[in-house]
Amino acid sequence: MKSTSTPQICAKPFESVVFLFGPTGVGKTELLLDLDPKKFSVVNADSIQVYRHLDIGSAKASSETLKAIPHYLVDIFDPWQQFSVGDFVAHADQACKEIHEEGKVPVLSGGTAFYFKHFLFALSEAPPSDEGVRLSVAKEIAEKGDAWAHSRLAQVDPISAKRIHPSDMYRISRALEIYEGSGRPLSSYAVPSKPRLGMKPLILGLNRDGDELKERIRQRVAQMFDEGLVEEIRHLIEMGANASWPALQGIGYKEFFQARISGEASRSMIAEQIERNSRAYAKRQMTFFKSFADVIWMDPTNKQPILSLINWYQGASSPSGR
RNA sequence: GCCGCUUUAGCUCAGUUGGUAGAGCAAAGGACUGAAAAUCCUUGUGUCCUCGGUUCAAUUCCGAGAGGCGGCA
Numbered sequence: 206m207k208s209t210s211t212p213q214i215c216a217k218p219f220e221s222v223v224f225l226f227g228p229t230g231v232g233k234t235e236l237l238l239d240l241d242p243k244k245f246s247v248v249n250a251d252s253i254q255v256y257r258h259l260d261i262g263s264a265k266a267s268s269e270t271l272k273a274i275p276h277y278l279v280d281i282f283d284p285w286q287q288f289s290v291g292d293f294v295a296h297a298d299q300a301c302k303e304i305h306e307e308g309k310v311p312v313l314s315g316g317t318a319f320y321f322k323h324f325l326f327a328l329s330e331a332p333p334s335d336e337g338v339r340l341s342v343a344k345e346i347a348e349k350g351d352a353w354a355h356s357r358l359a360q361v362d363p364i365s366a367k368r369i370h371p372s373d374m375y376r377i378s379r380a381l382e383i384y385e386g387s388g389r390p391l392s393s394y395a396v397p398s399k400p401r402l403g404m405k406p407l408i409l410g411l412n413r414d415g416d417e418l419k420e421r422i423r424q425r426v427a428q429m430f431d432e433g434l435v436e437e438i439r440h441l442i443e444m445g446a447n448a449s450w451p452a453l454q455g456i457g458y459k460e461f462f463q464a465r466i467s468g469e470a471s472r473s474m475i476a477e478q479i480e481r482n483s484r485a486y487a488k489r490q491m492t493f494f495k496s497f498a499d500v501i502w503m504d505p506t507n508k509q510p511i512l513s514l515i516n517w518y519q520g521a522s523s524p525s526g527r
Numbered sequence: 528g529c530c531g532c533u534u535u536a537g538c539u540c541a542g543u544u545g546g547u548a549g550a551g552c553a554a555a556g557g558a559c560u561g562a563a564a565a566u567c568c569u570u571g572u573g574u575c576c577u578c579g580g581u582u583c584a585a586u587u588c589c590g591a592g593a594g595g596c597g598g599c600a
Contacts, residue, residue, distance in 0.1 A: 229564075251564085252563065289563090290561050290563075319559075319561095319563045319565090323561075328560080329560040330560090331561070332561080333561045339562085370568060372567060372568080375562075375563090376559080379561085392560085397560095454562085482564080484554095486564055488555085489557095489559095489565095
């Protein structure tokens with residue numbers, strides 16, 4: 206058992222942490238440079254920026270920004286490794302602990318809503334994904350079909366089967382994997398719904414007008430190509446990258462590998478796909494973020510109020526301030 | 528200039544043996560139990576290019592015109 210991923214074992218509960226999230230391209234990274242590195246450190250909450258060698262397409266903070274203020278959870282995995290929300294919570298806990306020990310406040314910044322959710326509420330008690338069981342489940346589904354998978358789930362875990370749509374093979378697979386691996390239905394594991402560790406985060410959501418965000422995404426994709434996205438892809442291919450590498454499901458990467466399979470594609474076609482996928486992703490992110498409670502929504506165009514709020518929170522929660 | 532093909536949802540296109548039409552993508556909204564930049568759900572009235580003709584009825588058939596594509600000159 207990995208004790209690091211179970212919050213109860215954490216030696217020192219941490220109450221103060223800033224959440225900074227928003228859809229892709231909204232301007233989170235631009236804000237980080239304005240934080241005082243003596244008071245804050247950044248904890249990356251982005252599922253792709255944890256990977257080494259994926260810099261341009263993942264819109265990772267520049268090396269200058271990384272130098273200017275400490276960043277945790279950036280470049281901690283190789284692109285062929287599987288990173289998961291469980292890894293995120295474990296690493297983020299460790300990072301927050303270190304940051305607090307320095308007398309600073311961690312700023313969790315990123316776009317992966319799923320990570321924020323489970324960092325705040327903890328993970329379900331269900332066991333982590335097991336590669337072996339997952340593969341055998343996948344093999345059986347491939348043989349017997351998607352319809353079989355859902356009816357099988359209806360037998361072993363009717364509660365989950367009712368909740369999960371018959372087409373949602375991603376979740377059906379996970380639910381079957383839990384049953385095969387642990388002998389217990391997924392729905393029998395408790396889902397935490399209260400913030401853990403007495404955490405009292407400052408939850409900041411950044412949002413922009415739809416057309417403005419679209420335009421920023423368009424510009425950012427063009428900028429990625431200018432900065433050498435194609436060379437970054439070439440470098441990954443030289444490393445042996447293929448579409449099965451977990452990191453390469455990221456937008457800005459998968460489009461190239463799909464194009465390789467389907468034939469030639471021009472730069473403008475791939476750029477268009479990246480823009481489209483980014484827009485759809487931003488929309489999904491917003492849907493998820495809007496479901497969060499106690500979010501203070503702010504306009505990233507106006508940096509001062511945001512920074513004031515973060516600084517106020519830091520002052521109020523630092524030992525000397527109590 | 529002549530001949531052929533073509534014009535239907537924001538885009539690419541189906542289709543109606545004549546009874547006013549539907550897929551994919553896009554767009555909008557939503558879900559989210561350890562892969563989440565993933566995965567999935569819901570939502571489709573549009574002068575069916577224009578004008579005229581035939582018909583109870585035309586987006587569908589006929590004629591003319593306009594735009595596009597291709598071939599021959």
